[in-house]
Amino acid sequence: MQQLIASLFLTAFDNPLLGQREDQARMPLAPLTQQGDRLAFTTDSYVIDPIFFPGGDIGKLAVCGTVNDLAVSGAQPLYLSCGFIIEEGFSGEDLVRIVTSMAHTAQQAGVQIVTGDTKVVPRGAADKLFINTAGIGVIPTEINWGASQIRAGDKIIVTGTLGDHGATILNLREKLGLEAELSSDCAALTPMIAPLRAIDGVRALRDATRGGVTAILHEYAQASGCGMVIDEAALPLKSAVRGICEILGLEALNFANEGKLVLAVAPQAEQAVLDALHAHPLGKEAVTIGEATASTQVRLRGIFGTSRLLDLPHNEPMPRIC
C-alpha cells in the first residue's frame, strides 16, 4: 500500500528533485540567491470536509493555500512538501483524483512538490484524508511587505467577491440546497501578485482564508496600531452568498475565501494597484472597501452612514472549512 502510494506520487509530481529518492530533497542555493535575499517558509494542514466541492478539492486547496501564504510576502513560491494522512480503506480512485489535482495545480502555480510522506491510519483514526503542505519561496531584495508597514490613510482593497469558499462549503455541509453561482474561489494567486512587486506603496497583502476579511483586518490593526474602517456598501458579494448570509444571519466578512487578497496600499498607489489587479482574471472585480485610520478600532460603516465595531467571531463558524 505504502509503495503503491509512493509510486503514485512519484509519477504524478514527477520532477528531478523528487526523483533523488533520498530522505530529503536537495536544492542548490545559488539560483535562489539570484531571486532575492530572504527565504519565506510556511505550512498549513488541510482537513476540509467534504474533500471534493464545486471549484476544487482538498488537493488543489493544499497547493493553493500554501502557495498563497508564500506569495503574499512578495515571495516567488518554489518548493512544496506534502504529508498525507490517509484513513485505511480510503478510495484509491479518489486518491488518484486528488493527487492529480495537486500535480496540476502545482504545475500551474509554478511550484515543484519535492518531498513527501504518507501515513495510513486504521479506520476511524482519521476522517478520510488530511494533507499538510509546507512551502519555500524567495522574497526579492527590494520587497518589504508586511502588516507592520500599514499607516493611517492607507486604502484597503479586496480582489473580488467575498465569502465564496465559506458559503460553498456551508451550503454542502448544511444541505441548504443552493446550487446556482456557489463555487469555491480556490486559486493560486502568484500570477496576480507578481506585477504588484513593481508598484511603490504596497504595504501588506494577506489572503482572507479562515476567519475571512474580518480576521485579516484585526491582524492588520494589531500589527500596525492603526484602525480599519470598511464600507458595507462597497463589499463585493455574489447574490447567492448574500442570500445565505441573510437567511442564516451570518456575516460574509467572516466567511473563508481561498483566492482573495486583502491589500493595504498607500493612497498614491491605489489606482496603480487596482489597474494591475483588474488586468488579471482573478482580480477583475478588485475594489477599495475602506481605509486604515488613526484610531485602533475595526469598524463597519453601514449604508446609512452609521458605523459599528466589527468584532472577531467568538467561535469558529464552521470547523473543517479548509
Add this chain to the structure above:
Amino acid sequence: MQQLIASLFLTAFDNPLLGQREDQARMPLAPLTQQGDRLAFTTDSYVIDPIFFPGGDIGKLAVCGTVNDLAVSGAQPLYLSCGFIIEEGFSGEDLVRIVTSMAHTAQQAGVQIVTGDTKVVPRGAADKLFINTAGIGVIPTEINWGASQIRAGDKIIVTGTLGDHGATILNLREKLGLEAELSSDCAALTPMIAPLRAIDGVRALRDATRGGVTAILHEYAQASGCGMVIDEAALPLKSAVRGICEILGLEALNFANEGKLVLAVAPQAEQAVLDALHAHPLGKEAVTIGEATASTQVRLRGIFGTSRLLDLPHNEPMPRIC
C-alpha cells in the same frame, strides 16, 4: 481555542522569526550560503499511538524525526514548521506537555520552529493528535552523501541497539507487560553526525525508522545496484527486544528505530567512523554489521554461516508506529 493554542506555541517556541506574526517566516539567505551550497528540505507526519511512551512523546518524535531526515544528508538542520491536527476535547494539559517537549527538543537539536498551523477537528474526525513537521537545513559544499555513492566492499555500520522504539510501542499497544529495559531510542542525531563530515569515505547515512534496518538495506541496494550482506551475530539487540522477537516470531531488523543510523562507509573509513561514533553517547555501541557486495541481493548471514534472503515485510508490522 485557536488563539489560546497560538499563544501557547508562540510562548513555547519563542524566537525572533516566529515573532514576525506574518503568514510565513522570513529568513535571510546570506547566512545560509555561508554554511553550504544546497538546501535540504523534508517532511513527515507523526501519528504515533500512544502519544506518550517511555523515552519520548509525539512532540519529541516530530522534532527528532525531521531533524534526523535532514541531518543524514550531511545538512545542518536549521528551521522547522509544525502543523497540528487536534481532536476536539483533547486534553489541554497533554497539549502543553507535548508542545513543551517539542520546544525543549528543538532547542537541544539547535533548530528553530519558525512557522506553524493548528486545525481542531470535531471529536471522532481524528484520534487525539497528529503533528506534521517540515524542516530546512543547509548541506556543506564538500559533502555529497547519498545511497547512490555506495560501492561493493563498503562497510555497513549501525550506531547502537536495534528495534528499541518498535519494541517499546509494540509492548504498550499489545499490552505484553514487559517493563524492564524497554524505552524508545528517540533522539536528535545531529551532534553525533556532525564530526562525520570531516571523514573521507562516508558514502551514505539513513536513520532506520519505519521498516527498520531491513528497509534501509533495500533502499541502499536499489539506489546503488549493490547487494548487502549482514551478519546476524553482529546485530546489537537489547535482551528485552530479543525476547519480544523470540516470543512473537518477529524480526528485530524490521522494527522501527528513532535514533539509530545505518551507515555505508568505505573500508578505509570504517575505523575513523567507528571512533567518531563511539565518542558520542548515542553512538557508543556502534558496530559494523555487514558490507555491500557485488550481487544485488540483501542477505542475512546466520550464526552457522548459512545465509538467507532478507525480504521486505509484506505488511507494515504495526500501524501508527511513528
